[in-house]
Amino acid sequence: MNIMNVDYTTKIPNNVNLTEDRQVLKALEGWHPGYLDWWNDMGPEGFQESLVYLRTAVSVDPKGWAKFDYVRMPEYRWGVLLAPQEEGRLVNFGQHMGEKAWQEVPGEYRAMLRRLVVIQGDTEPASVEQQRHLGKTAPSLYDMRNLFQVNVEEGRHLWAMVYLLQKYFGRDGREEADDLLRRRSGDADSPRMLGAFNEATPDWLSFFMFTFFTDRDGKMQLESLAQSGFDPLSRTCRFMLTEEAHHMFVGETGVGRILRRTCEAMREAGIDDPHEVERVRALGVIDLPTMQKKVNLHYSLSLDLFGSEVSTNAANFYNAGLKGRFQETRLRDDHRLTGDTYPVLKWVDGAIKLVDEPALTALNMRLRDDYTNDCNKGIERWNKIVKALGVDFEFALPHTAFHRQIGEFKNMHATAGGEIVSDAQWKKVRDDFLPSTEDGDFIASLMTPVSEPGEFASWIAPPKVGIDNKPGDFEYVKISE
Amino acid sequence: MAAEDKKLANGATHIDFQTDPSRYRHWKLAVDGEIATLTMDVDENGGLFDGYQLKLNSYDLGVDIELADALQRLRFEHPQVKAVLLRSGKNRVFCAGANIRMLAGATHAHKVNFCKFTNETRNGIEDSSANSGQHFICVVNGTAAGGGYELALAADHIVLVDDGSAAVSLPEVPLLAVLPGTGGLTRVTDKRKVRRDHADYFCTFEEGVKGKRAVQWRLVDEVVPNSKLEARVADRARAFAAASKRDAQGEGIKLTPLMRTIEGDSIRYRFVGADIDRAARTATISIKAPEVPPPADPEAVVVQGAAFWPLQVARELDDAILHLRLNELEIAVLVFKSEGDPAQVLAYDAVLDACKDNWFVNEVRHFWKRVLKRVDVTSRTLVALIEPGSCFAGSLAELVFAADRAYMLIGSRQGDNRAPPKLMLSAMNFGPYPMSHGLTRLQSRFQADPSELDRVKARLGQPLDAETAEELGLVTFALDDIDWDDEVRVFFEARTSFSPDSLTGLEANLRFVGPETMESKIFARLTAWQNWIFQRPNAVGEAGALQRYGTGERPQFDMTRV
Numbered sequence A: 001m002n003i004m005n006v007d008y009t010t011k012i013p014n015n016v017n018l019t020e021d022r023q024v025l026k027a028l029e030g031w032h033p034g035y036l037d038w039w040n041d042m043g044p045e046g047f048q049e050s051l052v053y054l055r056t057a058v059s060v061d062p063k064g065w066a067k068f069d070y071v072r073m074p075e076y077r078w079g080v081l082l083a084p085q086e087e088g089r090l091v092n093f094g095q096h097m098g099e100k101a102w103q104e105v106p107g108e109y110r111a112m113l114r115r116l117v118v119i120q121g122d123t124e125p126a127s128v129e130q131q132r133h134l135g136k137t138a139p140s141l142y143d144m145r146n147l148f149q150v151n152v153e154e155g156r157h158l159w160a161m162v163y164l165l166q167k168y169f170g171r172d173g174r175e176e177a178d179d180l181l182r183r184r185s186g187d188a189d190s191p192r193m194l195g196a197f198n199e200a201t202p203d204w205l206s207f208f209m210f211t212f213f214t215d216r217d218g219k220m221q222l223e224s225l226a227q228s229g230f231d232p233l234s235r236t237c238r239f240m241l242t243e244e245a246h247h248m249f250v251g252e253t254g255v256g257r258i259l260r261r262t263c264e265a266m267r268e269a270g271i272d273d274p275h276e277v278e279r280v281r282a283l284g285v286i287d288l289p290t291m292q293k294k295v296n297l298h299y300s301l302s303l304d305l306f307g308s309e310v311s312t313n314a315a316n317f318y319n320a321g322l323k324g325r326f327q328e329t330r331l332r333d334d335h336r337l338t339g340d341t342y343p344v345l346k347w348v349d350g351a352i353k354l355v356d357e358p359a360l361t362a363l364n365m366r367l368r369d370d371y372t373n374d375c376n377k378g379i380e381r382w383n384k385i386v387k388a389l390g391v392d393f394e395f396a397l398p399h400t401a402f403h404r405q406i407g408e409f410k411n412m413h414a415t416a417g418g419e420i421v422s423d424a425q426w427k428k429v430r431d432d433f434l435p436s437t438e439d440g441d442f443i444a445s446l447m448t449p450v451s452e453p454g455e456f457a458s459w460i461a462p463p464k465v466g467i468d469n470k471p472g473d474f475e476y477v478k479i480s481e
Numbered sequence B: 001m002a003a004e005d006k007k008l009a010n011g012a013t014h015i016d017f018q019t020d021p022s023r024y025r026h027w028k029l030a031v032d033g034e035i036a037t038l039t040m041d042v043d044e045n046g047g048l049f050d051g052y053q054l055k056l057n058s059y060d061l062g063v064d065i066e067l068a069d070a071l072q073r074l075r076f077e078h079p080q081v082k083a084v085l086l087r088s089g090k091n092r093v094f095c096a097g098a099n100i101r102m103l104a105g106a107t108h109a110h111k112v113n114f115c116k117f118t119n120e121t122r123n124g125i126e127d128s129s130a131n132s133g134q135h136f137i138c139v140v141n142g143t144a145a146g147g148g149y150e151l152a153l154a155a156d157h158i159v160l161v162d163d164g165s166a167a168v169s170l171p172e173v174p175l176l177a178v179l180p181g182t183g184g185l186t187r188v189t190d191k192r193k194v195r196r197d198h199a200d201y202f203c204t205f206e207e208g209v210k211g212k213r214a215v216q217w218r219l220v221d222e223v224v225p226n227s228k229l230e231a232r233v234a235d236r237a238r239a240f241a242a243a244s245k246r247d248a249q250g251e252g253i254k255l256t257p258l259m260r261t262i263e264g265d266s267i268r269y270r271f272v273g274a275d276i277d278r279a280a281r282t283a284t285i286s287i288k289a290p291e292v293p294p295p296a297d298p299e300a301v302v303v304q305g306a307a308f309w310p311l312q313v314a315r316e317l318d319d320a321i322l323h324l325r326l327n328e329l330e331i332a333v334l335v336f337k338s339e340g341d342p343a344q345v346l347a348y349d350a351v352l353d354a355c356k357d358n359w360f361v362n363e364v365r366h367f368w369k370r371v372l373k374r375v376d377v378t379s380r381t382l383v384a385l386i387e388p389g390s391c392f393a394g395s396l397a398e399l400v401f402a403a404d405r406a407y408m409l410i411g412s413r414q415g416d417n418r419a420p421p422k423l424m425l426s427a428m429n430f431g432p433y434p435m436s437h438g439l440t441r442l443q444s445r446f447q448a449d450p451s452e453l454d455r456v457k458a459r460l461g462q463p464l465d466a467e468t469a470e471e472l473g474l475v476t477f478a479l480d481d482i483d484w485d486d487e488v489r490v491f492f493e494a495r496t497s498f499s500p501d502s503l504t505g506l507e508a509n510l511r512f513v514g515p516e517t518m519e520s521k522i523f524a525r526l527t528a529w530q531n532w533i534f535q536r537p538n539a540v541g542e543a544g545a546l547q548r549y550g551t552g553e554r555p556q557f558d559m560t561r562v
């Protein structure tokens, strides 16, 4: 396409006066075609021509941020939308606390800020790549539409980060923006930056778990970046959070609908013991113990995304006023943390102990704790569904030390309950805690597409309400021949 | 006297590097035909700062500023002079070196700047000898201690009086717990080739060495009894004059006072200006191109004298750099800009090239070389900004190559109808202005692949736009106007946020790519060792040698070897 014909006022909804920003327009001239190529190569496979009933954000006000209509995904209007600027906003933490929030990148923090934006930016396209095959096995048009909604919004999140890079980080920023399109999830030569974003998302249970657990990491990161003293970053992240909420909704209700269907099927078949895995599976639904294993896997992979428990980078980011804590402005302390401590789980003298560490360096741990609390709320809601259907089973998050690749517990094996085991023991019990090959094969065997409007696969319950209050048989995706 | 209450004497608000013989308080310059005599007779009460007396011909920066001025005038105003006698006006004392009370009270920054300037002055003496045929004979009539002997070391020939007491010494280690940092150690071993164990003894023995041993150990060239001193000195002067290759006809040129105004944060000369931005901690040095074409022949050049554009710009730039170095300690970045017609600059370069056999043009070339060397060893971040309307051509382009970073604008700015900037090279970029380590800035720049130097040389005289200059490796970044403001701002902000100490070390390390010479070693050792030793409690602590000096109390050292 000839990029010079792109009318950025209508094609790319934005509240940053894009048409008059020579700098960003020039950068987009090079980047936009590459993005479309990326979307065509790495976006949802097989459905690029289909009409999808999607929500598009055309402005940041309540009326404009959710416009529903049928759209072909490559024609989705990726927007550059920042939450409105707050007059007189200040830096709210760290050594610059009380100074005016920065509208330009402070030179001394440019490298740090760029790193933060790039790491966040790298996760956005990664999940699209991970999920690109899922359309073909969607359990319903409703779910397919939700998948694509998440995908296009991750694409828009990439735009948001690229806008920051191109607007505020000059040449280096443009190069980083190009690299965001170059790296590919799971690629041996140029993988995505963070581990969980190079894992496969082989099936729909994985997708729902991913949006519940890994998108929730994204939420926590965005929450802490939304506190940033660099105002454009803060405003960008605040708006992204409104979309991220939907991704977690997709994850939580997706898992909830699967376990509801399992419990209902068990009840209909008169199976009381959720651990009778073979009998449950014979009903064409996913047994609860396997779902717990999926919880174990996705939660532990997501914990790794928070980095080392004790981190000088995190301390530097905070002290510089670039990345705050979850709900920083609601916390009641000095917002500098120079003399404070925070308890960190550590491996000390052969035991897992809470050790007080300087609060500044323990910020990753703190954000991770906030994340765990947030996850637990979702787990409780799942357990309520199970309980209401009379099944005796409780989901729980595995221990922090379980299945870790990063941080304090990376060099050991622990069970989901937190018991440290030897390498040999771990080999024996691994499949009790993490999905085995057979578990994966079983789930894969259920992944047959259902594309009749209003129909759902055997292993997942329909949603309580439709998207945009549409009726149950609404054709969310008009699949093109 | 504590470092923080240092006050300039006589209510001066800044250290001024401009002077002339009518204002000298410490030196006398007398010229007799081919022989000049520079007599050091320091006025005890003429210290640059309050709080110390310059006894025994000890010196401070003010004394050295006069010496530097005199050396400069010898070269420009006295073309007939071929030999210079460096003497003392005091009885039985040549020079006691840098004033200890001054050092003990000076800020660290001042000490380092002082040492650097005196180094430059001593290098200047050697440069006069090597390139202007003005040879120096030092007459040591008594004690020449520390910096006093270092001054003598800069001369071609050292005559020591043989009176049983006159001695040369470097007592810094035993007396002061510092080093003979203005070239003493390096000149003893590398210039005079004193054997290293002799040098070790010499530098740890505070009384120093006198008489025959001083000659045997090569510390001086000859010893002469007082009765024969004048006759011998006269002989030597005549002999050095006779051997001089200086071939200067006619009158010298007058180094007239620079027209300079200092108003607020702006310093103005005729062609050079410096504007200080205290909040940003930058000083922008702008240089204007000549407005008229150069004189047609060397005779006409000499007639222009101090008004000859290359000389005037060099003097103004030199003064501005020194002013910023000594008086503006918190300025982190010196930004070079230029303004005017690059073709005009190249026209003057062509004269500097074509008339190099003329004594005056030769002096101007060597002065430019020295000014550029001063820029090289200035411990501030140096940046060249090449924008529309600029004239970084030939000699002025050396500032681009001296800079730690050079940014060049691609094309023009929106709304600015001036042509895109061009960088131009002349013969002056390929030899006449070596750095202290003997290579030109371009040679130094293209150490990895000398063929790149040939590639650049092939473009001599051509206007080079930003992308070409970047491609040839002449500038760090070519940026268009979209990126320019932000990239430059962020660079300055980031730069000024770093530790100034680490930047000083970093820049000094990176600027001198390639080999070492005696001159570059002197500066390198000053930057590293003296900078370190002068910070250590053993020298400057409460019980350190500099504080205890003269109190009768022995200094106390932390005996850990580091």
Ligand SMILES: [Fe+2]
Residues within 6 Å of the ligand: A124, A153, A154, A157, A218, A244
């Ligand atoms: Fe996202």
Ligand SMILES: [Fe+2]
Residues within 6 Å of the ligand: A154, A215, A218, A244, A247
């Ligand atoms: Fe997301």
